[in-house]
Amino acid sequence: ADQGPRYGRILLKLSGEALAGDRGYGIDPAVLSGLATEISEVLALGVQVAVVIGGGNIFRGMAAASSGMDRAGADHVGMLATIMNSLALQDALEQIGVDTRVQTAIEMKEVAEPYIRRRALRHLEKGRVVILGGGTGNPYFTTDTAASLRAMEIGAEVILKATKVDGVYSSDPVKDKDAVRYPELTYLDVLKKGLKVMDATATSLCMDNDLPIIVFQLSCRGNIKKVVLGENIGTIVKG
């Protein structure tokens, strides 16, 4: 059997929450180093890896806006949170000898490169993990949308969306015993049924450009590699 990776270039989307582990807030160093190891295992297969991280473990613009903060300003704080997470992941990867570059959608030259598409591509070709911080750089967007946009720009073949659950369900599997996991869905299914895979902006961007999304469970060690090797864990969303 062919044991090689299914993809040459992937975009891994991690939620901010994932970094918090059981703490529910901030960054759990153990989670971070586990993640770094998993990413290095995927790199070892010869796969090029770009990462987009959320910021929900630190700050969410929408939540702050609902308690009175100006939405655009709150979103700026949220974007900075994603850069904090990006720098933390960079550190964890470099500690185990993985070359990385952080590029930010909001310029912050003293700590990271600005996002420059051609440069990101060059880093990827050299086997560096490129961590894309700051979301899209625009308020009212999400890091899921940033993941879709960047995946398209850098020619990633798939978005691997790591979540708390092992795929997309018909209803919340924690609350509903009859919830079933979909092995496969179309973009339109996701939009019509209002399934919480990614927000509508991100989903339609993927639909318009035929970019598949695989939703899978992160907490299971080794899952990123399994998905890259083509194992059918989780849910694949495509046309």
Ligand code: UDP
């Ligand atoms: N954000 C933004 N524009 C973007 C991406 C993110 O304004 O393009 C802000 C927004 O306030 C959001 C926060 O950054 O709440 C954290 O990102 P997100 O909620 O996507 O993180 P996740 O839920 O994946 O942890």
